[in-house]
Amino acid sequence: xxxxxxxxxxxxxxxxxxxxxxxxxxxxxxxxxxxxxxxxxxxxxxxxxxxxxxxxxxxxxxxxxxxxxxxxxxxxxxxxxxxxxxxxxxxxxxxxxxxxxxxxxxxxxxxxxxxxxxxxxxxxxxxxxxxxxxxxxxxxxxxxxxxxxxxxxxxxxxxxxxxxxxxxxxxxxxxxxxxxxxxxxxxxxxxxxxxxxxxxxxxxxxxxxxxxxxxxxxxxxxxxxxxxxxxxxxxxxxxxxxxxxxxxxxxxxxxxxxxxxxxxxxxxxxxxxxxxxxxxxxxxxxxxxxxxxxxxxxxxxxxxxxxxxxxxxxxxxxxxxxxxxxxxxxxxxxxxxxxxxxxxxxxx
Numbered sequence: 529x530x531x532x533x534x535x536x537x538x539x540x541x542x543x544x545x546x547x548x549x550x551x552x553x554x555x556x557x558x559x560x561x562x563x564x565x566x567x568x569x570x571x572x573x574x575x576x577x578x579x580x581x582x583x584x585x586x587x588x589x590x591x592x593x594x595x596x597x598x599x600x601x602x603x604x605x606x607x608x609x610x611x612x613x614x615x616x617x618x619x620x621x622x623x624x625x626x627x628x629x630x631x632x633x634x635x636x637x638x639x640x641x642x643x644x645x646x647x648x649x650x651x652x653x654x655x656x657x658x659x660x661x662x663x664x665x666x667x668x669x670x671x672x673x674x675x676x677x678x679x680x681x682x683x684x685x686x687x688x689x690x691x692x693x694x695x696x697x698x699x700x701x702x703x704x705x706x707x708x709x710x711x712x713x714x715x716x717x718x719x720x721x722x723x724x725x726x727x728x729x730x731x732x733x734x735x736x737x738x739x740x741x742x743x744x745x746x747x748x749x750x751x752x753x754x755x756x757x758x759x760x761x762x763x764x765x766x767x768x769x770x771x772x773x774x775x776x777x778x779x780x781x782x783x784x785x786x787x788x789x790x791x792x793x794x795x796x797x798x799x800x801x802x803x804x805x806x807x808x809x810x811x812x813x814x815x816x817x818x819x820x821x822x823x824x825x826x827x828x829x830x831x832x833x834x835x836x837x838x839x840x841x842x843x844x845x846x847x848x849x850x851x852x853x854x855x856x857x858x859x860x861x862x863x864x865x866x867x868x869x870x871x872x873x874x875x876x
Contacts, residue, residue, distance in 0.1 A: 539780060539784075541784055542706070542780070542783055542784060542787065545784065545787035545788060545791055546703050546705060546706065546787060548791055549705060549742070549787060549790055549791050549794065550703075552744070552791070552794035552795075552797075552798070553741060553742060553744075553794070555798065556743070556744060556794070556797065567746075567747055570747040570748070570797075570800060570801075571624075571746055571747055574745070574746060574747050574748055574749045575599075575617075575620060575621065575624065576599055577749035577751070577752045578620055578730075578734075578745075578749040578750070578751045578752065579599065579613060579616050579617050579620060580595065580613075580752075581749055581751040581752040581754070581755040582616060582726075582727050582730050582731075582751035582754075582755075583609075583612055583613050583616055583727065584755060585726065585751070585754065585755050585758060586612075586726055586727060588609045588612045588613065589609065590607070590609050590610050590613060594606075594610060595613065598610055598613055598614050598617065599613075599617060605647050605648075608648055610647075611647035611648035611649075612647075612648050612727075614647045615643060615644040615645055615646055615647050615648055615651075616644060616727055616731075618643055618644075618646075619640055619643050619644050619731055620731065620734075622640075622643070623731060623734055623735045623738065624746060627735050627738040627739055628738075628739065630735060630739075632690050632693065632694060632732075632735075632736065633687075633690055634683065634686045634687045634690055637686060637690075637720070637728070637732070638652050638653070638654075639652065640728065640731060640732075641653075641721055641724060641728055644724050644727065644728065644731070645723070645724060649723075651721075651724070654679070654682045654683050654686070654720050654721065655679050655682060655719070655720060655721055655722045656679060656722070657679055657722070658676070658678050658679050659676055659679075659719055659722065660672050660673075660674060660675050660676055660719075661673045661674040661676065661716075661719065673766055674717065674766070674769050674772075675773075676717060676718060676719035677717070677718045677719065677720075682718060682720045685718045685720070686715075686718060686720050689711065689714050689715065689718065693707060693710075693711045704736075704740035704741075704742075705737070705740065705742060705786075705787065705790065706783065708733065708736045708737060708740065708786075709779075709782065709783050709786035709787065710779060710783070711732070711736065712729050712732065712733050712786065713765070713768055713769070713772075713779065713782050714772075715728075715729050715732060716729050716765060716769075717769050717772045730750065730751050730754070733745075733750065734750060737750075737790070742790065744790070744793045744794050744797050745793065747797050747800075748793045748794075748796045748797045748800065749793075750789065750790070750793055753789050753792050753793050753796070754789060757785075757789065757792075760785055761785065761789075763781075764781040764782045764784070764785040765782060767781040767782070768780070768781045768782035768783075813837075813840050813844055814844075814848055816837055816840065817833060817837055817840065817844070817845055817848040817849075818848065818852070820833055820836045820837055821833065821848075821849070821852060821857070821858060821869075821871070822871070824870075824871060826870070827861060827868045827869060827870040828868065828869055828870070829866065829867065829868050829869070830842065830845055830846065830849070830867065833845050833849070849869060853869075856872055857871065857872060858870065858871050858872060859872055
């Protein structure tokens with residue numbers, strides 16, 4: 529097989545992207561220490577989005593109600609599409625929870641494929657017949673975009689790919705993220721399975737990124753970013769796969785896409801955390817007023833609330849008291865300039 533690491537691009541754009549990703553990764557470590565409760569919510573949402581998007585990229589779609597039921601393990605899959613989603617769900621959660629113990633080998637890839645396909649049919653074995661990557665033209669005509677590695681060469685090709693990847697990782701001459709991008713391209717060019725290659729590539733991307741400290745995919749769905757940029761995804765795969773069998777392919781288009789996709793995930797992560805924190809910040813005043821009101825054992829005035837809520841305007845206090853009144857939590861017992869309130873259920 530060709531040199532699976534291809535010709536390394538060293539464009540200025542790739543260097544800039546790699547450095548920016550490194551900056552975001554540093555910020556992520558800070559967020560993980562400061563706002564764990566926000567990250568818990570993002571983590572569960574990312575699992576749902578990743579399962580939905582990664583399957584939808586391959587045309588695998590089920591009704592929302594059934595999708596939700598399967599994700600919650602509330603029902604067994606009843607169709608082929610539901611089976612595909614259930615398998616992806618399980619492998620994704622396995623990677624989320626056990627990635628640090630999953631050393632990359634050809635056997636691990638077989639095991640992950642077995643689990644991916646366990647509800648949908650026979651998995652966990654290399655392709656038995658040659659396959660290829662095709663495209664469908666607008667007029668419905670099908671044509672071959674890429675001829676993959678022959679079936680008889682596939683086991684050795686995957687084993688060699690894993691060996692070279694781990695060797696380059698150990699040498700440390702290139703940033704891990706570039707090695708991961710190259711690995712994914714080579715995996716897709718080998719196309720080792722009869723079904724599930726695209727989904728496996730995305731799962732392996734996540735696994736290897738986790739193991740190298742790029743854990744943004746735990747909180748933001750990388751598959752959703754890919755789905756949002758699907759045209760570029762397929763276009764750069766095609767451009768970088770040309771000449772792959774001869775070892776003359778150009779990694780630059782795919783490398784730039786992969787890094788841009790990862791950078792976009794980090795941007796979404798920072799924005800999502802920022803939005804959550806902003807909402808939290810906007811809500812603290814209301815929460816403070818509510819807590820003060822619930823602490824009163826007798827009737828109270830607006831001034832009483834203000835004394836216990838420094839930094840909060842009278843208009844804000846009045847607005848919250850009116851809202852609590854509409855909700856039946858408190859009632860006004862004296863109106864006007866010297867208005868007084870009491871919690872419902874208390875005596876006069």
